[in-house]
Amino acid sequence: MKKAGMIELNAVAIVAETRNFRSAARQLGMSASAVSHAISALESRLGVRLFNRTTRSVSLTEAGEGFLEKIAPALKEIESAVEGATEAAARPRGRLRINSSAGGVRGHLMPLLMEYRRRYPDVDIDVASDGRLVDIVAEGFDLGMRLLESVPQDMVAIPLTAQERFLVFGAPEYFERHGRPAVPADLLKHDCVRFRLPGGAIYRWEFERHGEEIRLDVPGRMTLQDMDLILEAAVAGAGLAYMTKRHAAAEIAAGRLQAVLEEWTPPFPGLCLYFSSRRHLPAAVRAFIDLVREMTRTP
Template sequence: MKTSGLVELEAVLAVARHRSFRAAADELSVSTSALSHAVAALEARIGVRLFNRTTRSVALTEAGAQFVGSVAPALSTIREALDQAGSFRDTPSGTLRINASVGAAKQVMPVFIAYLQRYPEMKLDLVTEGRLIDIVVEGYDAGIRLAETVPQDMIAVPFGDRQRFAVVGSPDYFAKHKPPRTPADLKAHRCVRSRMPSGQIYQWEFERRGQAVRVDVEGTLTLDEPGLMLAAARDGLGLAYLTEWNVNADLAAGTLVRVLEDWTPPLDGLCLYYPGRRHAPAGLRALIETIREHADAVRERASSPAKKSRRGAAAKG
């Protein structure tokens, strides 16, 4: 648990975030019993119950909700002051809590590894989930998502190349079904449907020459995880709509075939984002610098073949 002298407040906020003493204890790296004692001690001191507890659930009382609403901003300010003081250290230390989608986390892992190797006193606590959250309310230092989903009041640091979606199917599937030429043709195909974190079924999005189209595809299988969708497409259960990052290896190996490519224009890529109204702690600033260095290295590698080609052509001329 944090050693700021505010352990009881940190305990209450963690339980309020997770609605679970066990999950909150895991976040704070303490035992469930220690966390429970900390919360109970604070309740006893103020003379008010903050949580209603049963064997199956934990919920804020009315007094607890009001207390958390008042304490969370104040504690955030205190954390910021501590971070600012800690930024004078020569080497960043502490823990960064980051929220990301599973796909984003997989793409950013090489940067995280380089970051931890460079700053051994830092710890990263990465939580992956599909739903978009308020990272401030949920107690995260930063998030990583596609640029188009980043809230406008956040500072965004671009990471990686622009991304595209791809409609793919197996060679066996296309041996039995005529490939679609337009999004409207998807109505005649079996598709692997995608359930969003909200529970809604995702409508596949397309655009060409300024014409935007959404298709509510049909299919016998609905999934909520890209890896499972990829496996289903490989097995010929239908067409899938996934990011290029997920399907490039299969396209290169020939285990999947792409269609409707001219209907899937590139989108802005991933961004790390964080609250603009806060002072960025030293550890986060160091991560941002590592991300930028990684992006520069990727661009340099991408441009190297072109440079070599031009030098070769000049030598032959």
């Protein structure tokens, strides 16, 4: 037997309440004949009459009263679930999960998070910043924040920063003692502060000029896993460091670091916020995206 649909069950409940097919039809957004047909079809499949009908009145039969008594609680639960889902779509609440690098949180994400927390106190914010580049959908994150070049092509990306640029930096005292590299290959004769990636591999420094691309596993007596520590080591003269110009901006302005090989490190797209789809986004996610656009003036 064909199962009863929500339209038929709602029709039974509303006709029983209004005792009028036309009034029920207006509530259901249907014609009176369509409501009558839906109930007649349900009665045929059940093999029982649910309503007594005359030209002047409509009333439940004994079987109809028993049927309505059983379906009414379920219909109320469904209505409550629909209202709850609608409310969740309209008001930011629940939990917002974001995956980012630690440097991204410190440099760009924290001001956004604090403003978001102020505006939407019903949302719990959960940020993972262990440095791993993960599949945000598979691991249950709502949003990610990475360099644009690292974002999968099937994601929607919103720019957060202007172009970034990696440069090789050293302290003036270091260059006085060891000289300045003129081409990337010269780095093989220098002491470099190397960066260990979250997975354990050592990051290879990247260079490009006139279509020529070079990746170097530079030598160095110090390997660190935090860019702030690498910056500190470079300022102290421990060796050359490879990081973004933005990260080293304060030390450059103070004269404690100088850049070399600038013609070998062209700019590239900066950080972006990304997510899996524009359709049916939870209210908490949509509110954060809107806040990003507001505070970074992105389109």
